[in-house]
Amino acid sequence: MYRYFIRRIIQAIPVFLGVSLITFALFFIAPGDPARLIAGQRADPEVLALIRKAWGLDQPWWIQYFLFLGRIIRLDFGRSFKTNIPVLESILERFQATAILALFSFIIAIGIGVTAGIISAVKQYSAFDYIAMIIALLGVSAPVYWVGIILLLIFGFNLGWLPLGGYISEYGLKAVILPAIALGTRPAAYFARLARSSMLEVIRQEYIITARSKGVPEKLVIFKHALRNALIPVVTYAGMVVGDLLTGAVLTETIFAWPGLGRLTVQGILDRDLPVIQGTVIFIAFIYIIANLIVDLSYALIDPRIRYE
């Protein structure tokens, strides 16, 4: 068990390094002189030379990469060109908002998606099954920001039940409802489809037939025998959903004026604020890797077949 855990964690290290290398390469080959971006377009040549020296910009690329890696390991993402605030500070401040949004979306996605999927499977070919699966297929196809606009129009403008955007600090938990539903729609739809097909597969297994034929009540068969095994693929998928939530957050936060990482990234792009963009991209990628690592490890906890491989 511990062996598997340790091996899996060690395997993640090259991925971290690869991600940092790709991010570095992307910004290294970016058009424009980074020294000028730091000092301003009209800086003196002497100032530029000083900056190049201070930032190691006069070194060959591989030394620059190691300098970059060293900074990343120390969680030093530099300072924003625009506000001069350390990027890590803004990221951590904004990450809280994105994490809250993602958490609520995740709960909605699991709650609604998995429940609908299980009911669909148990009542296969029923009206519920057809309707739920068509909604799920539409849900997978609907752009997050568009769902957000519809929710805003109905519950914000017309009914006036919920705020039109803004953060918890202003409106309390009411503020999170609409963005969380918008962001949770796609994952909920995925979960529903996945839970359904996985449940259908499990129900046809021989041990379920055995349970039924020896007279176990149907409820017990579904909830105790089938559900546990049917949920394993759902857990695997949870890691991917984190990625979906993080990218979806970029779009959702734009609609709902939610002060999270996504808006920080988009603002960074509009300002051409390279340290902010680089910092957010690498931070989100790292969160994604860690989420997948946690999913893999919990997968091993749930399914003993994995760790004995």
Next chain:
Amino acid sequence: MAMNNVLVKQSVRKPRSLWKIAWKRLIKNRLALLGLGIVLLIVLIAIFADWIAPFDPYKVDLSKHLLPPNKEHLLGTDEFGRDILSRIIHGARVSLQIGFFAQVISITLGTILGLIAGFYGGWIDDLIMRIVEILFAFPFLLFVIAVVAVFGPGIQNLYLAVALIGWAGVSRIVRGQVLSLRERDFIASAKAIGASTWRILFKHILPNALSPIIIEATLGMGGMIMLEAGLSFLGLGVQAPTPSWGSMVQSGLAYMRSAWWYPIFPGIVIMIVVFGFNLLGDGLRDALDPRLYV
């Protein structure tokens, strides 16, 4: 003699090709047919946009500023008095074109790299699969955003991002196919009679690995359309005044209170088109699944 002929005719069944069987199965599946219908319809709309669109999508007429849907303008007008229906119709061309080319790039690269990784194995396989693993650590839209952030907004940079990262998923699928085909007898025979590596790869392995590629290409098309729309929604993709569904939703956002139709209709179209590609992809998956052959 005549008797013999009859016998022969009866015993030789018409050859049933994989594609014929798949096609028969596909058209039996109602949802897949619906998907196919949506896809064909939107492709036709994109091709014949100039004839179908009731108005010039670029024509500004400020006297018609933000008109609600009416008999003349079925889906209303935007802030410059341009006909929204016509812009959606012309937007089909933009969105499909971008989705198509992005998909061609990612499928081509993914297929070639997957073939190479699976067929050669060894360190080449290790290298390509390690890179794939690293690319999977980036959420797709985020990576595209990063590329666009560095190289500037616009569609050519979307293609660049797709070329850099979009092939990863496809290459993994193709590699898996190659691994299972590589050891089959017909490949051994091809090698034995001296077929070149490229001939084996493209003439013997690729055709047998085609169905998962086709499924992936169809399902991925919806993803690419969504990607372009998302990027344009953030103002980083298609630039004004070119009509794109994503950028229409974005500019409509500012007027949603007074003109709900402006952001809503382009969004519905995105959803329906992506829905169509997803249905068709799902249907193809069922139709092309060799495990179902009897």
